[in-house]
Amino acid sequence: MYAPADLELDLVARSLAAFEFARDKGGVLVGYSAAALLGADCAPLDAPAEVAVAVRTNARPGLRIVRARIEAGDVVARWACRVTTPLRTAWDLARRLDLVEAVVAVDALARKGRFAPSELLARRAKAPAARGCRRLDGVVELANPRAESPMETRLRLALRRAGLPMPRVQYQVCDEHDYVVARVDLAYPAAKLAVEYDGAVHYDPIVHERDRRRDNDLADLGWHVMHLCAQDALPSQMQHTVARIRAQLGMRTPRGG
Template sequence: MFLDAAAGAGPYRRTDLHSAGLADSGIARALRDGRLSRVCRGMYVPGPQASRSRSGPDDQEAARHILAVRGVLARLGAPAVVSHVSAAVLHGLDVWNLPLDLVHLTRNRASGARRGRDLHLHVGPLSDADVTRVGGIAVTTPARTAIDIARERPFAQALVVADAALRAPHTDRADLDGALRAAAGRTGVRNAARVVAFADGRSASPGESLSRLLFHRSGLPEPVLQREITGWNGERVATVDFWWDGTPPVIGEFDGESTYGRLLRPGQTPGRAVVEEKIREDLLRELAPEVVRWTWRDLKEPQHLLSRLRRRLTPHP
């Protein structure tokens, strides 16, 4: 009865469940049948939990991690600020290829860092400017979050977060630069500086961020991002992911998991989306015949994609 009434609430300690009338045997039975889920060590919520995604964190896995954050904070008891990838999840930033197995918290002190089965507790300076609140929880700002991740994680993963931070409300390059200056002297700050220098909020998705990095590392000409295309009558046709000037110009489009790389608008059916995307594609080809599309599979094995682009970007006599 308690679990039905408490659906969507929690997290609860085992002692809380005991107080509500659930014995250990009842807790074990509720865990088996999905009426109760463990979100972190010693903390539970009523209802089933989403399984981990094989391809990367989706909305369900992000929600699962947020519950783990709440559970760890409640278990910890002492004040701490949600940080690193956990802060990125709470802000809704892209966290491509970053593990969500640990909740990351930071305390404003010089010592006491530790890492356990479900918690990575960081220590370091935290100013008032570094902290905001999301849903009543103290969280590092998007800019500070991006710098913390960039100091510790590989460039590509950090770039995805930094680009997403630049797209976040009330966050701009000045915020990112300020957070980088505040990290001066800390481990990994040179790595973070390289990420900040390359970050660009016009990359609208992880796939676009990683595509831009691939082109840079492969020596391709730098494209214009989010170029607005107008038709012969001056009306807007589309905004394209990548544009290279030339004769003819070349358009590049990354297609993610949604139909034709575009999210459905309210009331739009998948069939209508296919038709509209076909019309859009035909208009683009009239204006710039060279249109190159690619997917996640092309980014994993990019040789063919790079060859296609080089052929089109190489000036012809």
């Protein structure tokens, strides 16, 4: 496949090339490739392109090839490619990934596809012998389509594993007149504690200024906002991050709350 020399060879670009390679073999983009073209941000940076084909096909470096026939009802068109639907993509990923990354994938795909995670269990009822489907109960229990980023999901699950209460997701903070002052990534309303994950967009000066004004509005209502960055969400730092949140929660939770 040929591409401009300055093109970033991200998962979308590699998936488009994979589809061209497999187009005449009945190819359908699946797994992380399907998620990427559906606009669901859940794949690791080094994820290979993934394609399902109906005929035997030789392996290629950086390409995961699955021998399978995908039913027409599980296929949609994106970027002039055939890709699995959000629900089918979630079904495929949730059965093979570890628990945390499975929940990350289901959160992102359920949000984009506007389906309830419980639909995965309904699908399992029709295919009870499918590999990995017995673990879907745990994935569905933890999934929340309101989550807006993989890091938000990973942090939410880290707090749960640490024994802290599950925070509210994309929580709307209202004033005494029920006017929505802000919507925060994760919240403990009783403690008036908000936890925000700041991706790259939050370093834009205009966005940064907007965030600070919003933090001041929340402070006027007695809320404390903790801002976390990419480094705070690294596996090596997650324990420290959770400890900071635990400390704030302990200081701010009313007695008996």
